[in-house]
Amino acid sequence: MTLNKSYLICVDESSIERDEHIIVTYDIETTSDTSLGQIGEVIAYDPTIGTWAKTQGETDEIIEAYSGKLLLPLPSESAQRGRIRIAIPVHNINPKIGGVPHMWAILGAPYTLKQVTRIHLVNIDVPRSFTDHLPGPQFGIAGIREIMGVTESRPFLATMLKPRTGLSSDGYAQLALDVYRGGVDIVFDDELLVSPESSPLFERAERVKAVAIQVEAETGEPKRYAANVTSSVRYLREMSLKAKAIGVDFLYLNPVSIGLSALEMVASDDEICLPILCCRSSYGMLTRGNDGIAFFVLLKLARFCGADGMHIGSIGGRLPHAIIGDDSKLRSRVSWLRTKLKHVKRTFPIVSGGLHPGNLERNVERLGKDIIIQAGSGVIGHPDGPLAGGKAMRDALNAVLQGIPTFEAAHKSAELEAALGRWGYLDGEGVHDLDELWAEPPRQVSGTTIYTSGGSVVIGDVDTRGGDFVGRDQCRGKESGE
Numbered sequence: 030m031t032l033n034k035s036y037l038i039c040v041d042e043s044s045i046e047r048d049e050h051i052i053v054t055y056d057i058e059t060t061s062d063t064s065l066g067q068i069g070e071v072i073a074y075d076p077t078i079g080t081w082a083k084t085q086g087e088t089d090e091i092i093e094a095y096s097g098k099l100l101l102p103l104p105s106e107s108a109q110r111g112r113i114r115i116a117i118p119v120h121n122i123n124p125k126i127g128g129v130p131h132m133w134a135i136l137g138a139p140y141t142l143k144q145v146t147r148i149h150l151v152n153i154d155v156p157r158s159f160t161d162h163l164p165g166p167q168f169g170i171a172g173i174r175e176i177m178g179v180t181e182s183r184p185f186l187a188t189m190l191k192p193r194t195g196l197s198s199d200g201y202a203q204l205a206l207d208v209y210r211g212g213v214d215i216v217f218d219d220e221l222l223v224s225p226e227s228s229p230l231f232e233r234a235e236r237v238k239a240v241a242i243q244v245e246a247e248t249g250e251p252k253r254y255a256a257n258v259t260s261s262v263r264y265l266r267e268m269s270l271k272a273k274a275i276g277v278d279f280l281y282l283n284p285v286s287i288g289l290s291a292l293e294m295v296a297s298d299d300e301i302c303l304p305i306l307c308c309r310s311s312y313g314m315l316t317r318g319n320d321g322i323a324f325f326v327l328l329k330l331a332r333f334c335g336a337d338g339m340h341i342g343s344i345g346g347r348l349p350h351a352i353i354g355d356d357s358k359l360r361s362r363v364s365w366l367r368t369k370l371k372h373v374k375r376t377f378p379i380v381s382g383g384l385h386p387g388n389l390e391r392n393v394e395r396l397g398k399d400i401i402i403q404a405g406s407g408v409i410g411h412p413d414g415p416l417a418g419g420k421a422m423r424d425a426l427n428a429v430l431q432g433i434p435t436f437e438a439a440h441k442s443a444e445l446e447a448a449l450g451r452w453g454y455l456d457g458e459g460v461h462d463l464d465e466l467w468a469e470p471p472r473q474v475s476g477t478t479i480y481t482s483g484g485s486v487v488i489g490d491v492d493t494r495g496g497d498f499v500g501r502d503q504c505r506g507k508e509s510g511e
Contacts (some may be wrong), residue, residue, distance in 0.1 A: 037092045038070050042100040042114065050098075050116040052154040053136060058110045058147035058319075065103055068144055069113040073097035076138035077121060095121060112151070124162035129289050129334060132159075140320065150322040153329060161372055164296040166337040168304040169374025170367070170399055173337060176278060176304065177214065178251040182398045183430060186422050187215040187255075187379070188415075189405035190237075194225045201228055202236035204415055208408055209244035209252045211419015211444075216241065217403060218257035218281055220308035220340075230256065230268070234275045241278075255279035255306050262291050269301045279304045279338075285311045285327070289334045296335025306338035306379060306401075307331055328362055331376075338377035338401060339366060344392050345455045346383025356395055363396050377401055386425040386448040388455040390435045393426070402426070412447045421448040436466040 045052075059068050071079075077097040078087065097117045104111035122131050132155075140148055168176070177185060188208045190201050205216045216237060224230035234256045241252040256277040258268040265287065269280055280303050284292040295301055315321050324342075331339050341362040344355070359380075366376040378400045380392050385407030392402065404422060411418030421444040428438035428445075436454045439446040446463065453460040 035070060037089060038073050038096055038099055039066070039101055040098045040116075041102075045098065045100065045116050047154075048156045048158060049119055051119055051122075051132065051156065051159065052100075052152075053115045053117060053150065054112055054152040055115070055139065056112050056147075056149040056151050057145060060144050060146060061109065063109065063144040065105065065108050065111050065113055066099070068142070069099040069103065069115070071142065071144070072113070072139045073099045073115050075142075076135045077117060094118070110147075119156055119159050122159070124159045129163070129293065129330065133289070136322075147319040149316075149320060150326055152323070153326050155329075155333065157372060160333050163333045164293055164335040165333060165372070166305075166335060166374040166376050167296055167302070168337045170377050172374070173279075173304055173377055177253060179214075184393055184398055184426065185214045185401045186212065186419075186426060187217055187401050187403040188213045188408045188419065188422075189217045189219050189381075189403055190222060191219060191405045191409045193219045193221045195227055198228045198233040198236045201233055202240050204409060205237045205254075206240040206244065207414065207416040208419040209241060210248070211408070211416045211421075212250075212423025213408065213419045214251065215253045215255060215279070215401065215403075217255040217306070219405065220257065220281070220283060220310045223257050223259055230258070231271060231275060234272055234277055238276045242276075253278040255281040257281040259283045259287055262287060262294070265291055265295060266298065266301070269295055269298070269303070273301060273303055277303070279306050281306050281308065283308050283310055284331050284334065284336065285309055285315070289330055292331065292334045292336065304337040305335055306377075307336040308340045325362065325365065328365055332366060333373065336376050337374075338379050340379045340381050340403075341366070343380050343382040343384050343388070344395055345388045345460070346381075359392075359396060363400070367397075367399060375399075379403055381405075383407070385452045386421045386435060386445055387452045387460075389422065389425045390429045391455045391457075393429050407448075407452070411444070412451055413444065417444040417447065420444040434470070436461075436463060436470070439463065440467075 055072065057065060057068060059065065074096050078091060078095050095118055097115050100114040100116055103113065117135060122128070122135070136150060136153070139145060174180065190204055208216060238254050241254050245252040254277050256272045258265065258272050258280050259282050260268045272280060280295065282292060282295065282305055284307050292305065292307070296305055309324070309327065312324060312327060316324070328339055328341070342359060344359050363378045366378050369375065378396065380396060380400050381403035384392065384402060384404035389402060408418035408422055409415045411421055421442065424438060424442040424445045425435045428435050435445065436449060439449050449463045453462055454466055
């Protein structure tokens with residue numbers, strides 16, 4: 030494993046020009062005959078200029094200028110488990126000809142090394158010289174608020190159409206009609222609902238958009254629709270333009286399945302010119318088991334590639350998925366998406382996954398007001414139907430904005446009472462039954478808060494074990510507004 034070029038490849042972190050390198054952090058375990066230092070040299074050298082045998086022209090000058098660098102100090106030179114940081118010269122990757130796909134290929138190269146028993150990509154810090162060539166969000170938080178026509182700083186309520194398949198287009202339109210009338214702001218197609226035989230995409234889009242217009246006229250409140258156009262790249266532009274012609278307000282895309290480059294393509298198309306809201310379905314395939322990439326890395330790259338909104342999971346959601354997360358992980362995800370950068374607009378965090386009126390309050394308290402709260406089954410699955418589900422969510426949100434615990438607001442809202450009776454009420458100590466709450470309200474747990482443009486966020490230790498963290502690389506970007 031010894032490369033005999035350690036003096037060129039292993040460098041002190043302070044000697045690196047950060048604006049000239051892509052800094053990558055891996056969490057690594059090695060075989061018993063290989064140390065972190067040894068494997069780090071290989072990961073720095075092999076994907077950039079190396080191969081299994083020395084080649085003609087591989088001079089010290091070439092290695093110094095083009096090889097990746099293993100940043101020192103290491104956790105322990107002889108250790109076989111820990112984090113290593115690799116600096117890749119940014120001039121190795123043309124941001125247009127190659128771009129994100131080329132960078133992705135370099136990041137993935139170490140995963141097949143035999144001496145690695147576990148590898149997890151936990152962070153990537155990309156310099157502005159590279160990200161300036163990526164589209165970034167075209168609308169961002171401010172642009173979406175303008176499209177919504179809501180100037181007050183409040184979360185938006187969204188519902189995802191359920192069931193994922195099986196209903197007709199008229200059936201989904203009726204669901205949309207009910208939840209819009211109940212108080213929901215945005216209806217999303219489900220992330221796994223595109224164009225099944227039972228409900229072709231454009232037929233469904235026309236009917237859902239029609240009821241959005243109808244309810245907006247009835248209530249005077251803005252009602253918007255996000256159509257799922259996740260498709261083969263061959264048809265993606267055509268699908269997006271047709272959806273726009275129908276009048277959909279947002280495009281809903283899955284950058285994991287279509288690829289980050291496809292997201293770039295849609296975001297940079299001046300003719301499409303619609304906000305792009307992104308899900309993360311199938312992300313688990315990239316991180317199941319001991320290997321993979323942290324969700325935090327996907328969030329960063331999706332924002333740079335054009336996501337105006339991005340799913341982040343939820344606090345205390347009822348879904349049995351790892352993406353739900355805990356307080357620290359969710360706060361770090363929100364912090365990154367809303368961090369202000371001069372050259373990249375902020376991305377709307379979409380809080381989703383097992384949400385309902387009983388855990389809405391906890392998510393708003395912990396994550397702030399610049400969020401989209403997306404509840405599918407927690408609205409449509411209300412005991413009294415989707416209209417009552419929409420009203421229960423809106424009553425819960427109104428109570429939170431007024432500083433009233435939702436279990437107290439349930440005294441004056443039959444719909445909210447029914448929702449909390451079914452799903453309970455979440456606070457910092459766990460889930461409580463409504464009868465328990467009304468008999469003996471929980472004590473208020475004090476905490477330290479900081480106030481951001483997105484609302485108050487409770488300070489706490491951030492769990493970095495899964496790669497979700499806001500470190501010095503990310504905090505460097507807090508410069509100016511959009």
